[in-house]
C-alpha cells in the first residue's frame with residue numbers, strides 16, 4: 001500500500017509528507033457511571049448529563065497506568081500500520097499523568113515495545129498535547145530527518161482527581177490512543193497546524209506538584225479547575241483555531257468532512273458547531289461514554305470515528321484540542337489510509353517475537369546490573385582501595 005512504505009508509490013517529487021497509517025486505543029474495563037459518582041458526592045445523573053453530556057467514564061485498575069494503557073494502544077497502532085517496533089524513529093507521548101516526572105512515559109513504552117532505534121520523550125500541553133505531538137512528529141517527517149513516528153495520548157486522570165470536588169470529578173476518565181505517522185511521497189497527510197498558548201490562564205486549570213511555588217489552597221498532585229472560565233475560554237478559541245488552521249492549509253470549512261475535537265463537554269461542541277454554522281454531526285463525539293480523557297480523548301475519538309467508517313480515503317479532517325496552559329491547537333489532515341486493511345500475518349509473528357524479546361532483554365539487563373554491582377562490592381581489591389582512600393580522607397580532615 002502506497003502510504004505504508006516511504007516513497008513506494010508516490011508522485012516521485014522526493015518531497016516527504018506525513019501520513020497517519022496506523023491507529024489504536026485502549027481503555028480500562030472498569031466503568032464508573034454518574035449514579036456511581038452520586039453515591040459519594042452530591043450530584044445526580046440528570047445534572048451531569050444535561051451540563052456535560054457524560055454518562056460514564058473508564059477508571060484504571062491498580063495495575064494500569066498511563067504507560068500500560070499507552071503501550072496497549074501503541075501495539076494496536078503498530079498492528080494496523082503493519083510495521084515493526086524497530087522501524088520507529090521517534091515516540092512522543094502526550095500526557096499530564098505520567099508515572100514519573102522522569103523517566104518519561106515514552107521511554108517506558110519504547111522499552112516495552114522493543115523500539116530499539118527510537119528516540120522517546122513526553123510532551124506536556126494538557127488536553128492539547130496530542131495535537132501538539134502530531135505536529136512535532138509530522139514536522140520531523142516532513143523535514144526528512146525521520147521516517148516513522150509513534151504518537152500516543154494517554155492518561156489516568158482518575159489518579160489526579162479530588163474525588164470530593166463534584167465540579168471536576170464528574171468530568172474526567174482514563175484511556176489511551178495512538179497513531180503511527182509515516183513518510184510518503186504521496187501528497188496529503190498532516191497539511192497544516194496551529195499551536196497556541198496563553199499562560200495568563202495558568203491558574204484556571206492545573207495540577208500543582210511538589211515543586212510548585214505557590215500551591216495556595218490547592219492540593220498537591222490533584223487537579224483544580226475554574227469550570228465556567230474554562231468553558232468560556234474553550235468556546236472562544238476552538239472555532240478560531242479551526243479557521244486559522246484551514247486558512248494555513250488553503251481550505252474552507254466546506255472541505256472538511258469531520259472534526260475530531262477534544263472531548264470535554266457536549267455543550268462546548270454544540271457551541272462551537274453553532275459558531276461555525278456546522279451541523280453537530282460533522283463533529284465526532286464519544287464524550288458520553290468516556291468523559292474527558294485529556295490528551296487521550298482525540299486519538300480515542302479518531303479510532304472510533306474510523307471504526308464507524310466516518311473517515312474515508314481523501315477526506316479532509318480536523319483535530320482540535322484545548323486545555324490547561326492555557327493551550328489550544330488544531331491540525332488539518334488529508335486522510336489516505338483505508339480503515340480496513342489486513343496486516344500481514346508474518347509481520348504479526350515478528351512483532352510478537354520482538355515484544356517477548358524486549359521483555360526478556362529488560363529482565364536480563366536488570367539482572368546483569370544487579371550481578372555486576374554485587375561482584376563489584378565483593379571485589380577484595382576495591383575494598384583495599386576504599387580503605388586506603390578512607391585513610392587519605394582522614395589525613396586531609
Ligand code: COA
Nearest residue numbers: 043044047051127166167170227228230231264265322323
Ligand atoms: N452536581 C450538581 N451540582 C453541581 C455540580 C455537580 N456535579 N457541580 C457544580 N454544581 C453546582 C455548583 O455548585 C453551582 O451551584 P450554585 O449555583 O449553588 O453555586 C451550580 O451547579 C452551577 O455551577 P457552575 O460551575 O456555574 O456550572 P456550569 O454550568 O458552568 O457547569 C461545568 C460546570 C464544570 C460542567 C462546566 O463549567 C464545564 O464543563 N466547564 C468546562 C470544563 C472543561 O471542559 N474542562 C476541561 C477543559 S480541557
